[in-house]
Amino acid sequence: MSDHQSSSQRPDLDENINVTEAHANLNQVSAAAKREQEVLDPGSDSFPIGVMLVCGVVLMIAGAVLGKGGKFLGYNDLVKPDYVRAEAPGGMEEVATSGPVLAIYNRQGGKIYAAKCAGCHQPDGKGDGANFPPLAASEWVTGDSEALAMAILNGVKGKITVAGRDWNSMMPAQSDGLSPKDLAALMTYLRNNMGNAVGDVISPEMAENAMATSQARGGGQVTESELLSNHNKMISGAEFTLETIVDLESFEPVEQSAE
Amino acid sequence: MATDTNLSNEQDAIIRAEVDRSLRHPVMFFFTSGAVWLAISIFFGMIASIKQHDPDFGLLPDFFKDSSLFAVGRAYAAHMNVLLYGWGAQAAFGVMIWLMARLTRQPSRNSGVILTAGHLWNLAIAVGLIGICTGKGTGVSWMEFPTCVWPVLLLSYVLIAVWSLVQFQVRDGSRTFISQWYLMAAMLWFPWVFLSSHLFVFVFEGHPLMTAGVNAWFKATLVFLFFIPVAVGAAYYLTPKVTGRAIYSYKLAIFGFWALAVIGPWAGMQKLAGAPIPHFLPYMGMVAMILFMIPAITVGVNILVTMKKAPEVLPYSPTLRFVAAGSILLVVLGAIGIALNTPNGLRETQFSIAGYGYEILAIYGVFSMIIFGAIYFIVPRITVREWLSSRFINWHFWLSVYGVVTIVFCSIFGGFLQGEAQEAFDKPWMDAATRGYAYTLGTTIAWHFIFVSNLVFLLHLLLMWMRLGRRSQHPTLLHSHHAESPHGGEGFVDNA
Numbered sequence: 001m002s003d004h005q006s007s008s009q010r011p012d013l014d015e016n017i018n019v020t021e022a023h024a025n026l027n028q029v030s031a032a033a034k035r036e037q038e039v040l041d042p043g044s045d046s047f048p049i050g051v052m053l054v055c056g057v058v059l060m061i062a063g064a065v066l067g068k069g070g071k072f073l074g075y076n077d078l079v080k081p082d083y084v085r086a087e088a089p090g091g092m093e094e095v096a097t098s099g100p101v102l103a104i105y106n107r108q109g110g111k112i113y114a115a116k117c118a119g120c121h122q123p124d125g126k127g128d129g130a131n132f133p134p135l136a137a138s139e140w141v142t143g144d145s146e147a148l149a150m151a152i153l154n155g156v157k158g159k160i161t162v163a164g165r166d167w168n169s170m171m172p173a174q175s176d177g178l179s180p181k182d183l184a185a186l187m188t189y190l191r192n193n194m195g196n197a198v199g200d201v202i203s204p205e206m207a208e209n210a211m212a213t214s215q216a217r218g219g220g221q222v223t224e225s226e227l228l229s230n231h232n233k234m235i236s237g238a239e240f241t242l243e244t245i246v247d248l249e250s251f252e253p254v255e256q257s258a259e
Numbered sequence: 260m261a262t263d264t265n266l267s268n269e270q271d272a273i274i275r276a277e278v279d280r281s282l283r284h285p286v287m288f289f290f291t292s293g294a295v296w297l298a299i300s301i302f303f304g305m306i307a308s309i310k311q312h313d314p315d316f317g318l319l320p321d322f323f324k325d326s327s328l329f330a331v332g333r334a335y336a337a338h339m340n341v342l343l344y345g346w347g348a349q350a351a352f353g354v355m356i357w358l359m360a361r362l363t364r365q366p367s368r369n370s371g372v373i374l375t376a377g378h379l380w381n382l383a384i385a386v387g388l389i390g391i392c393t394g395k396g397t398g399v400s401w402m403e404f405p406t407c408v409w410p411v412l413l414l415s416y417v418l419i420a421v422w423s424l425v426q427f428q429v430r431d432g433s434r435t436f437i438s439q440w441y442l443m444a445a446m447l448w449f450p451w452v453f454l455s456s457h458l459f460v461f462v463f464e465g466h467p468l469m470t471a472g473v474n475a476w477f478k479a480t481l482v483f484l485f486f487i488p489v490a491v492g493a494a495y496y497l498t499p500k501v502t503g504r505a506i507y508s509y510k511l512a513i514f515g516f517w518a519l520a521v522i523g524p525w526a527g528m529q530k531l532a533g534a535p536i537p538h539f540l541p542y543m544g545m546v547a548m549i550l551f552m553i554p555a556i557t558v559g560v561n562i563l564v565t566m567k568k569a570p571e572v573l574p575y576s577p578t579l580r581f582v583a584a585g586s587i588l589l590v591v592l593g594a595i596g597i598a599l600n601t602p603n604g605l606r607e608t609q610f611s612i613a614g615y616g617y618e619i620l621a622i623y624g625v626f627s628m629i630i631f632g633a634i635y636f637i638v639p640r641i642t643v644r645e646w647l648s649s650r651f652i653n654w655h656f657w658l659s660v661y662g663v664v665t666i667v668f669c670s671i672f673g674g675f676l677q678g679e680a681q682e683a684f685d686k687p688w689m690d691a692a693t694r695g696y697a698y699t700l701g702t703t704i705a706w707h708f709i710f711v712s713n714l715v716f717l718l719h720l721l722l723m724w725m726r727l728g729r730r731s732q733h734p735t736l737l738h739s740h741h742a743e744s745p746h747g748g749e750g751f752v753d754n755a
Binding site for chain 2: 032033034035036037038039040041042043044045046047048050051054055058059061062065066068069070
């Protein structure tokens with residue numbers, strides 16, 4: 001302890017150091033490098049039994065995992081054909097690929113309504129009472145389907161009478177990114193939800209025809225008078241009854257299998 | 260090594276000092292810039308972690324919430340890549356070139372080239388980080404830097420490491436020390452893993468599924484064949500050096516080395532379990548991850564038993580304390596590898612936060628802790644100054660240990676809970692996020708600990724870099740026999 005004491009009082013010197021020699025060495029050797037010990041050759045102790053046991057256990061676990069993999073070398077076992085997930089607890093439900101037309105169209109139409117329309121016409125379709133007219137109980141929505149399609153695809157400008165009141169604001173065209181399927185679903189949704197109950201379905205073919213009509217117009221928003229004079233009719237095309245079963249993907253009717 | 264030469268201790272010390280002096284600038288450059296990148300990486304890690312559980316967290320400034328530079332996907336990628344290449348690789352290079360020169364007893368003759376290549380490496384990391392943050396990242400995990408970066412990294416790596424290979428080739432005597440096996444292996448494995456993976460992902464037209472497979476293999480082997488061997492090589496040098504005891508068992512050492520060399524390259528593909536790739540690949544990956552316990556426990560036992568033989572040094576040396584923590588965590592890494600990679604464990608955790616916990620344990624808990632120990636050993640030698648404050652070292656150690664243990668606990672345990680909720684696919688997916696919430700929150704808090712810890716470390720290292728360290732004959736030790744200085748006294752232990 002005593003030499004620690006003295007070295008702490010004179011931190012740069014140890015008592016057993018020859019001062020001249022130390023100074024000579026300090027010029028070329030750092031103190032840290034100087035005080036280092038040499039790395040000895042590794043010991044020759046044999047493999048400890050504990051480590052050997054742990055390694056054995058690890059090998060057994062690894063072997064068990066490998067065993068669970070089954071045969072690796074047979075060609076047929078190399079790739080698991082159609083990897084399927086384990087069944088859900090309680091059994092996997094059969095996934096439906098088709099369903100009644102109104103439910104499927106309403107679901108898709110509702111999504112588009114929320115994304116494109118609800119901002120102005122409000123989620124409940126009642127409008128905001130000041131600038132944006134209601135869609136619920138609107139004669140334009142429940143009336144001639146071609147007029148409705150033109151309003152959606154081209155937007156509306158100028159004065160328009162809706163639900164017994166005059167409105168005067170700009171509606172921009174909504175045709176961007178709208179496929180015939182989407183338009184069919186959206187129109188079906190509008191005509192059968194939010195208090196409207198027309199009870200018909202706009203088919204994708206009808207929507208396609210409406211888009212062609214809109215294309216032929218040559219652009220620009222429609223006005224009330226144009227809607228009343230040129231588009232006061234229903235769109236032509238394949239008609240679906242409310243009982244039609246349609247495919248979830250294509251929105252087209254599926255052949256009912258004879259069950 | 261003592262028997263290798265007929266030099267007296269005096270002459271030997273002069274050679275050691277020459278080696279240290281020749282490498283002062285490149286090694287200090289790697290350590291200091293690495294520590295800066297580490298702080299940056301942890302900062303990004305904190306942001307990514309906060310955004311994972313509370314994107315609207317009140318204390319997070321609006322700038323970080325709104326700016327696309329810190330979008331969660333970019334912040335996370337920046338965090339991991341800067342951690343790996345900014346900190347991890349650079350710290351590894353510093354330790355590698357210094358150890359190789361010391362062990363072959365040859366001063367570096369190419370420090371200028373190494374230093375230049377080091378600047379090139381840092382420039383590439385900076386470009387890569389900017390690329391990730393501005394949305395130019397590749398989206399391939401751990402390879403997110405824009406594709407122009409990786410050839411530059413590889414080139415600078417070659418310019419940094421090739422001199423050490425030359426030194427090894429022209430060394431005196433044919434005998435090698437354990438550390439040299441690991442360092443040589445890491446030096447050759449790194450370019451193999453790095454080049455082949457990047458070629459298969461970015462250059463060759465391959466099936467995208469196999470690209471994902473190669474990426475998974477890259478992540479595992481970068482850890483097992485580069486970061487772990489460098490850390491183990493350093494531990495095998497530092498432990499006998501500081502304790503003055505011989506490594507416990509040569510047989511264990513050689514067995515552990517070859518076990519790692521044989522097992523390491525198989526790991527990785529378990530990440531693709533269930534994907535339509537040849538069925539045996541994920542199983543080989545699982546088995547390799549489990550078998551990694553064998554080299555891990557071999558190294559851990561060998562290092563820790565050696566340390567236990569020197570109870571008079573163990574409590575005082577900062578180097579030993581960091582290396583001991585890293586060695587214990589290496590065994591923990593092996594054990595967690597088993598838990599995560601049994602078929603049941605893998606199914607539960609494959610898509611959960613557990614994988615992140617494993618990676619952080621490997622890179623921060625094992626690699627970085629041992630490398631911190633090496634830095635505490637090397638820096639006083641190359642700067643010819645002693646560390647300023649044992650209190651700083653203590654803070655660095657404890658905050659790092661608490662932080663990394665918390666992250667690992669939260670990620671692994673939370674990962675199992677999260678995975679269980681994911682598997683219950685008659686329940687809403689939201690359940691998985693809700694269940695993981697407390698654990699991701701814990702991870703954020705732990706990153707704050709680690710951030711503070713590394714700011715202290717960075718400050719300490721910068722002071723040493725400016726050569727403001729203590730001028731003394733005595734090492735800075737963790738405890739002092741005399742309590743006169745608030746920063747700890749000067750030691751009597753021969754080494755530290």
